[in-house]
Amino acid sequence: MTTMTYREAVRAALREALSTDERVFLMGEDVGRYGGAFAVSHGLLEEFGPERVRDTPLSESAFVGAGIGAALGGLRPIVEVMTVNFSLLALDQIVNNAAAIRYMSGGQFSVPLVVRMATGGGRQLAAQHSHSLEVWYAHVPGIRVLAPATVADARWMLPAALLEQDPVFLFEHATLYPLEGEVDEAAGPAGLDRAAVRREGGDVTVVAWGGSLGTALAAAEALAGEGVSAEVIDLRTLRPLDLETVLASLAKTHRVVLVDESWRTCGLAAEVSARIMEQGFDLLDWPAQRVCSAEVPMPYAKHMEEAALPRADTIVAAVRETLA
Amino acid sequence: MTAAAKAGRAHALELLRELLLIRRFEEKAAELYSLGKIRGFLHLYIGEEAVGVGAMQALRPEDAVVATYRDHGHALARGIDPGSLMAEMYGKANGCSRGRGGSMHFFDAERRFYGGYAIVGGGLPIAVGLALADRLRGIERVTACFFGEGAVAEGEFHESLNLAALWRLPVLFLCENNLYAMGTALERSESQPDLRLKAQSYAIPAEAVDGMDVLAVERAVRSGAEVVRGGAPYFLELRTYRFRAHSMADPDLYRTREEVERWKERDPIALFEASLRAQGLLADDDLAGIEAAVAAEIDAAVAVAEAGPWEPVEDLLADVTTPR
Numbered sequence: 001m002t003t004m005t006y007r008e009a010v011r012a013a014l015r016e017a018l019s020t021d022e023r024v025f026l027m028g029e030d031v032g033r034y035g036g037a038f039a040v041s042h043g044l045l046e047e048f049g050p051e052r053v054r055d056t057p058l059s060e061s062a063f064v065g066a067g068i069g070a071a072l073g074g075l076r077p078i079v080e081v082m083t084v085n086f087s088l089l090a091l092d093q094i095v096n097n098a099a100a101i102r103y104m105s106g107g108q109f110s111v112p113l114v115v116r117m118a119t120g121g122g123r124q125l126a127a128q129h130s131h132s133l134e135v136w137y138a139h140v141p142g143i144r145v146l147a148p149a150t151v152a153d154a155r156w157m158l159p160a161a162l163l164e165q166d167p168v169f170l171f172e173h174a175t176l177y178p179l180e181g182e183v184d185e186a187a188g189p190a191g192l193d194r195a196a197v198r199r200e201g202g203d204v205t206v207v208a209w210g211g212s213l214g215t216a217l218a219a220a221e222a223l224a225g226e227g228v229s230a231e232v233i234d235l236r237t238l239r240p241l242d243l244e245t246v247l248a249s250l251a252k253t254h255r256v257v258l259v260d261e262s263w264r265t266c267g268l269a270a271e272v273s274a275r276i277m278e279q280g281f282d283l284l285d286w287p288a289q290r291v292c293s294a295e296v297p298m299p300y301a302k303h304m305e306e307a308a309l310p311r312a313d314t315i316v317a318a319v320r321e322t323l324a
Numbered sequence: 325m326t327a328a329a330k331a332g333r334a335h336a337l338e339l340l341r342e343l344l345l346i347r348r349f350e351e352k353a354a355e356l357y358s359l360g361k362i363r364g365f366l367h368l369y370i371g372e373e374a375v376g377v378g379a380m381q382a383l384r385p386e387d388a389v390v391a392t393y394r395d396h397g398h399a400l401a402r403g404i405d406p407g408s409l410m411a412e413m414y415g416k417a418n419g420c421s422r423g424r425g426g427s428m429h430f431f432d433a434e435r436r437f438y439g440g441y442a443i444v445g446g447g448l449p450i451a452v453g454l455a456l457a458d459r460l461r462g463i464e465r466v467t468a469c470f471f472g473e474g475a476v477a478e479g480e481f482h483e484s485l486n487l488a489a490l491w492r493l494p495v496l497f498l499c500e501n502n503l504y505a506m507g508t509a510l511e512r513s514e515s516q517p518d519l520r521l522k523a524q525s526y527a528i529p530a531e532a533v534d535g536m537d538v539l540a541v542e543r544a545v546r547s548g549a550e551v552v553r554g555g556a557p558y559f560l561e562l563r564t565y566r567f568r569a570h571s572m573a574d575p576d577l578y579r580t581r582e583e584v585e586r587w588k589e590r591d592p593i594a595l596f597e598a599s600l601r602a603q604g605l606l607a608d609d610d611l612a613g614i615e616a617a618v619a620a621e622i623d624a625a626v627a628v629a630e631a632g633p634w635e636p637v638e639d640l641l642a643d644v645t646t647p648r
Contacts, residue, residue, distance in 0.1 A: 025460060051460060057490065062449045062483030069453020069467075072438060073388075075460060077453075092480070096443045097450060105431035105439060106422025107643035141644045165646035 002185050006148075007177040009155035010040050010116075014078065017162055018048045021076060024162065027054035027063055028080030037082045038118060038177050064090035064115065068098050068167075071113040076162055081117040084133045084171065091136075098167040099142030110165045114158070120173040120211040120261055121309055127297035130305075132261040134171045134210070135268040138239040143167045145238040146192065149213035151181025153190055153236060160189035171238075173211030173261075192237050195245040201231035204319050205249040207272060208259040209235040212310055216259050219315035230319060238268060246272065247280045254285040255322040259310050264292035289318040333605045337614065339377055339538050340600065343593045344618045346373045346397045349406060350568075352622050353396065353413060353427075357572050361629075362413045364426045365442075369397035371567035374592035375500050376401040378541025379468065379562075382549050387466040388436040390451040392500075393428035394566075395440030398470060404432045406621055407628030416632030423635050424643075444505070445478030447471060448497075452484050455493035455557075466552045468496045468545075473561075474505025476522060477513055485526040488557040496545070496552045497523065497559040500535065502566045507578035523559035535564030536592040567591075 004012070017024045026041060026048075032055040035042035045053040056063040060081060067079040081087040087094070094115075102110045121130035138145045144164060148154045154172070161168035198213060199220050208216035213234050220230040231249050235241065250256055256276065260269035273288040294308040325333070350368045357366050369376065376397035383389070383402075391398040399409055404420060412419025413427050421431045428442040438454065441447035451469035458465055475481050476499070488495045499519055503510050510517050523530035529551065533544040541562060548558040565587040569576040600606035 057483070057486060059483035059487060061480050062452060062487050065446070065449020065480070065484070066453035066456055066487060069438075069450040069455070070457040070460070071453070072450065073454045073457025073461075075457045092443055092446055093449055096446055097441070101439065102646065103644050104421060104425045104429045105433075106419070106424045108421070108431050108433040109438070110646050144645070 001182045003180055004151060004183055005177065006151050006154045006172070006179045006181070007038065007040055009151045009183055010158065010172065011042065011044070013155055013158035014041060014044060015047070017078065017159060018044065018052060021162070023074065023076040024078060025052040025054060025075065026078045026080065027056050027067065029056055029058060029082050031055060031080050036080070038174065040177070041080070060086055060089035061093055065093040065097065067113045067115065068093060068101070068111050071111045072101070072109055076112055076114070078114045078116065081115060083129055083174070084117050084119040085128050085131055087117055088133075094137070094143070094167075095140055099140045102166060103142060111167050112165050113167045114161045114170065115167065116170045116172060118174040119171045120175060121293070121298050121305060122175045122211070124300055124302055124305060126300040130298035132210070132293070134238055135262050135266070135271070137169050138268055143169055143239065144192065145169045145171070147171045147210035147236065147238055149173070149176070149210050149234050149236070151179060152183050152187070155183045156187055156190035157192070160192050163189060171210060175211050193242060195236050195242040196234045197231060197245065197249065198234045199230065199232040201229035202252055203229045204255040204257065204322055205231050205233060205246065205253045206257045206259060206315065206319065207233045207235060207246055209238065210261070212259045212261050215310055215312055216315060218312040219319070222312055222316050223319055228319065228323065241272065241275065243272070243275050243279060246276065247283065250276065250280050250283040254283055256284070257289045257291060257315060257318045257322060259315055260290065260292045261310055262293060263295050264290055265295060267292055286322040289322055291315050291318050336600055336605055337610065339381065340593070340596060340606070341614050341618065342377045342401055343373045343538065343596065344614055345406070345621065346376065346400050347593060348618050348622050349400060349625070350396060352626065354568070354572070356413070356626070362427065363415070365393070366413070366427050366572045367394040367570065368566070368568045369394055371587070371591070372500060372502060372535065372564045373397055374538035374541055374596070375535045375562045375564050378538045379498055379545045381542045382545035383466060383468055386436070387468060388438055388454050390438050390447040390454070390467065390469045391430070391440045392447065392470055392472060393440050393442035394472070395428065395430045398440075399430045399432070399437060402432070402435050402437050404430065404435055404437060406625035410625040410629040411632040414629040414632065415634070416629055417635040418628065418632035445471065445475040445480035448475065448480050448484035451495050452487050452493060455488065455495045456491065459491070459493055464494070464553055466494055466496050466549050468498055470498045470500060472505065473499055473501040473503070473510055473519060474508070474513070476519055477505070485523060485528060485557070485559070489526045489528050492556050494552045494555060495557045496548055497528070497557060498545070499559065499561045500564055501561050502564050504566070504570070504579065506570045507574070509578070519561045520559070528557050528559045530559035530561065532561040532563055535562035536590045536595060538592060538596050
């Protein structure tokens with residue numbers, strides 16, 4: 001096992017992909033000379049040159065679309081979009097083209113494109129750099145949506161994404177980049193089909209992903225001090241969802257709290273909750289509880305942003321509700 | 325008649341055959357639409373045939389084509405089997421996109437026909453990406469990208485031209501200027517209606533061509549494609565006109581009958597026929613022979629569509645993603 005940061009893990013995955021597969025190239029805003037807005041691709045330009053570590057103009061629609069075209073043309077592009085808020089400028093290419101081309105061509109063409117982007121709040125960046133819009137992508141058939149929450153997944157989900165024949169979107173919560181963790185350098189591409197139990201427990205199930213996993217684990221630790229044993233599940237793959245792991249946990253705990261940094265209305269927690277109702281209604285002793293972001297454009301002031309985001313204490317309160 | 329003259333005559337008669345094939349195919353499509361055999365949107369290419377026919381003559385089998393929702397002429401001129409196109413419009417499983425796409429989304433992997441795109445401007449980034457893949461793979465070939473003059477108002481047009489010029493990518497931009505974006509005339513939507521200037525502002529050489537003259541189109545596309553094969557984008561504005569409404573749903577209230585009639589005096593097929601007759605290259609028998617062959621080909625295409633199977637409903641979810 002090697003200790004590294006989440007940022008270093010993504011970089012190691014990129015370096016490996018660029019080294020081992022000549023079809024792979026990285027493109028996006030400031031990925032090259034600047035070294036990446038989050039310093040993820042630092043040093044890769046020097047190692048692989050400007051053709052394969054390609055700085056783009058501020059043209060999200062064109063360079064995401066060019067990624068689709070390059071994938072159709074036989075390459076394995078990795079496109080970095082600086083943040084999920086910026087990716088909205090490329091939604092036409094993503095929804096109308098990347099997700100649809102395989103189906104509307106009758107299966108003749110597939111689009112093996114990987115798109116990475118930073119997501120999430122907690123950095124006082126206000127209403128245009130802080131949102132968690134993963135669910136907008138998870139809504140769309142034809143694409144796979146991943147949320148690596150651990151350093152190990154940051155290292156090994158990208159190579160797994162590059163093995164897929166269809167578009168894969170990786171959401172990297174921006175507060176995770178400096179996080180340190182253990183990585184098995186020999187592990188190989190991660191499985192993408194299953195959620196993971198990150199902490200075992202018997203009293204309540206807490207479901208989280210991405211940047212909220214750490215918050216959920218902190219809440220579980222606090223609950224342990226109160227004698228409540230919480231099982232924490234990391235969804236990992238947001239589309240397609242692995243509900244089996246959640247239901248297996250519910251069979252034990254019969255209570256569930258869903259932590260979702262996106263807005264509550266029409267969020268992913270709503271989808272998971274609906275599926276639990278459809279497939280696991282009899283398992284529940286209490287209605288599923290949701291801890292989501294407040295329904296506001298993200299405020300700048302620190303205390304207001306904290307009030308808007310899911311926190312360990314709000315998760316603990318929701319758990320107490322299910323145990324009432 | 326010299327060998328060169330014979331070859332020239334044979335080529336001219338082939339152009340005429342293709343022009344007529346598109347014209348009669350479209351007339352049949354309109355008839356079948358009124359019979360309810362074809363549903364959805366139907367955008368006819370009548371009046372614009374010289375653009376597709378002339379352009380495809382100048383492209384090679386290894387080149388790629390990105391088309392628009394008005395794609396019947398492009399597909400026929402590219403040599404895609406008319407039966408598979410007609411079957412696609414019927415929604416049959418033997419259609420070129422297995423009945424998933426319909427009139428607006430013809431695809432054909434074998435002929436590198438990367439699809440008809442129905443979001444105006446949405447195909448341009450894909451063409452840029454196909455050309456980028458060729459550049460990175462060291463393959464010298466052209467990506468021909470068709471779009472209408474309406475696309476010039478979209479951001480994706482500007483982003484794509486900039487990327488293609490900045491990265492010196494082999495894209496041949498073919499702007500079919502039929503003067504109307506659905507019902508909005510060019511001078512009512514562009515502050516600068518000279519479209520060449522827009523390409524030139526991205527340092528892309530540009531010229532305008534009479535899109536009603538099939539030989540002029542062929543010549544211009546051939547020389548444009550040569551520039552592109554040398555490793556740089558090129559822009560052609562093909563000045564044309566659609567004789568029919570935007571789609572079958574369009575009451576055509578935004579232009580005068582007189583204007584349409586004036587343009588019909590420049591019917592690309594009538595002009596070409598007259599020119600060939602004046603040179604003694606076309607006799608009544610020749611024309612009758614071509615018309616008969618075209619009629620037989622269209623009858624056969626309709627028969628293929630009529631006889632084609634429906635995709636089983638059980639396959640509804642097939643090919644949303646690649647089977648793993």
